Amino acid sequence: MADPMKIRANLVGDSTEVKVLMSHEMDTGLVKDKSGKIIPAWWIQTVKVTHNDKVVLTAQWGTAVSKNPFMSFKFKGGAKGDKVTITWVDNHNDSRTDTAVIA
Amino acid sequence: MRSIHRLTLIVGAAAIAVATLAGPVVAQTTLENASAKYRQDLSEGNPADLWVARGQEMWKVPRGPKKVSFESCDLGLGPGVVKGAYAQLPRWFADAGRVMDLETRLVWCMVNQQGYTHAEATKQTFGNGSRHRSDLEALTAYVAKESDGVKMNVSLADPHVREMYDVGKKAFFYHAGTHDFACATCHAEDNVRIRLQYLPNLTKPEGAQKAYTTWPAYRVAQGETRTFQWRLNDCFRQQRFPDLIYGSDLSIALTTYLAASANGAVYVGPGIKL
Amino acid sequence: MTTRFPAVRLLGAAAAVAAAAGILYGCASAPSASEDAALTARTIAIMKASFKPKGQAGLDRLDQDETQRLCSQNAEGKLPDSIVKKIEQENLAAVKYPADGKLVGNWKEGEKVAELGQGMQFSDDPKKPNGANCYACHQLSPKQEAYGTIGPSLYEFAKKRGYTEETRRYAWAKVYDAEAFSACTNMPRFGQHHILTEQQIRDVVALLVDPASPVNQ
Known part of the structure; x- marks a missing residue:
């Protein structure tokens, strides 16, 4: 079970600034453990962000994204009190969804 | 119509850290700038916050064979009080008959209030990825965060604490091992570096303040949030000493010496370090 | 690291x-x-x-x-002063020169020893060779710019001192037991404490004193 994301969404002028921290190993599949065995790749493949149920961002990630990724972006049209929901899915088909309210 | 204006991804953290060690000086300014920019970006999203959030969640949950939460754990300011607690530790705890830092006190509460054995409580003092996470690192990050903005105020009025301070200072200058190293070997001079890494002079208040008030910290190269117990343990590893026992009197003595030397400075952790 | x-x-x-x-x-x-x-x-x-x-x-x-x-x-x-004298005298007496009298090895091998940071830590494999990690504290070859400043720059070590037997013997003794020359130095005693082998010390000495070494370019 994945840890919760840490999401901050703030209205700045006419756009909503979203900052999100995700808890994930993001193993590249290129690193060996102490016994010399390759640690298999394990990474977030897709990220989807919705604002009041409307998709405002989708992303496809690779293994080059760092461990515990941090992402920030802006979109127009948000209002205080609206909900921003973020979902990631990794290559183990594990996923996590968290919601923040625009402040 | 909604549109996405900007998308920033922070990637390749480890690559930057490695380049800082290996890169030529010609590129040093660029690298240092890149590191500074990276740190700036991360300070808005310090992954240590993930540890803080996990620790906060854990704090209120009944744990262990006795099903007791940390809300009965007294960090020196009363049961369950975390606000400002980190900034006044280490201190003397009469119930334990010991001077304790935060991490040692958390273990004490796990053993004496929650009913864990000492071995269970200290099974994973330092985490290693999401498969071997350390509750102690998360709890420590959470409690430390609750002192963010609070002035360091470690009292040496109690003679037990004073003794630990004196022992810590003595130990700081203790040379031994295959390389003759002491803490002071690397941390008693201004503006010197190992490879490209500048080292704090911990014998001066400014150096101790800057160093102590930014631990625990997220170590980018490790992808882990590390505590002061970890910092001491890893310094001794590099000193070629044996394995510093978690919560040992020496670890508490050195923590007391450095925390008290940081008195007066505002605690700003958990920090982030490459 | x-x-x-x-x-x-x-x-x-x-x-x-x-x-x-x-x-x-x-x-x-x-x-x-x-x-x-x-x-x-x-x-x-x-x-x-x-x-x-x-x-x-x-x-x-x-x-x-x-x-x-x-x-x-x-x-x-x-x-x-009395302590300085005591430490330096005792350590100078402990310096062992190689039995065959050969002080200078291969600077290229010495460069590897100077770069290598591992050795003697509880996390290190004792079967692997120890390094001296000279660059952690000293400037040596100008090509390596990631050097520390805890120790003095050793760039042009022998070029400045002269390519003499005296320079070679000093370099050997200094690497072997730095306490012989400056009491309570921060520099480890690589020979005295068996951190480096005799051959490794020869190679590090070569890095310092060989006219062809990048240190003296």
Whole structure:
């Protein structure tokens, strides 16, 4: 079970600034453990962000994204009190969804 | 119509850290700038916050064979009080008959209030990825965060604490091992570096303040949030000493010496370090 | 990853003057010798109870030799001149030169030793060779710009001193036991403490004194 994301969404002028921290190993599949065995790749493949149920961002990630990724972006049209929901899915088909309210 | 204006991804953290060690000086300014920019970006999203959030969640949950939460754990300011607690530790705890830092006190509460054995409580003092996470690192990050903005105020009025301070200072200058190293070997001079890494002079208040008030910290190269117990343990590893026992009197003595030397400075952790 | 180590403490006439001043100051306000001895004993007892052996690092690593004891005891303030003399004389007497008289090896191998940071830590594989990690504290070859500043720059080491037997013998002895030349230096005693093999010391000496070494370019 994945840890919760840490999401901050703030209205700045006419756009909503979203900052999100995700808890994930993001193993590249290129690193060996102490016994010399390759640690298999394990990474977030897709990220989807919705604002009041409307998709405002989708992303496809690779293994080059760092461990515990941090992402920030802006979109127009948000209002205080609206909900921003973020979902990631990794290559183990594990996923996590968290919601923040625009402040 | 909604549109996405900007998308920033922070990637390749480890690559930057490695380049800082290996890169030529010609590129040093660029690298240092890149590191500074990276740190700036991360300070808005310090992954240590993930540890803080996990620790906060854990704090209120009944744990262990006795099903007791940390809300009965007294960090020196009363049961369950975390606000400002980190900034006044280490201190003397009469119930334990010991001077304790935060991490040692958390273990004490796990053993004496929650009913864990000492071995269970200290099974994973330092985490290693999401498969071997350390509750102690998360709890420590959470409690430390609750002192963010609070002035360091470690009292040496109690003679037990004073003794630990004196022992810590003595130990700081203790040379031994295959390389003759002491803490002071690397941390008693201004503006010197190992490879490209500048080292704090911990014998001066400014150096101790800057160093102590930014631990625990997220170590980018490790992808882990590390505590002061970890910092001491890893310094001794590099000193070629044996394995510093978690919560040992020496670890508490050195923590007391450095925390008290940081008195007066505002605690700003958990920090982030490459 | 980086190994930490240290600066050469400058000593000389100034140290003697400061030592005299230190004695006067000591009479005024420092803790008494017996108080200090008690604190040292307490500290050592606490240290011995605070470590466990791990990997190649046993608890014997905490035991001090005379040099370490004196340097710890006199860590704060200036070193008394008599202590400086005692440490330097004892360590100079301990320097062993190679039986075959061959002081200079291969600078290319020496460069590898100077770069390598591993060795003697509880996390290190004792079967792998130890490094000297010279670059952690010293500038050597100008091509390696990720060098530390705890020790002095060694760029042009022999170019400045001359390509003489005296320079070669000094380089050997300094790497073997730096305490022979500056008491309580931050530099490890690579020969005396068996950190480097005799051949590795030869190679490091070559890095310092070979006219073809990048250090002297």
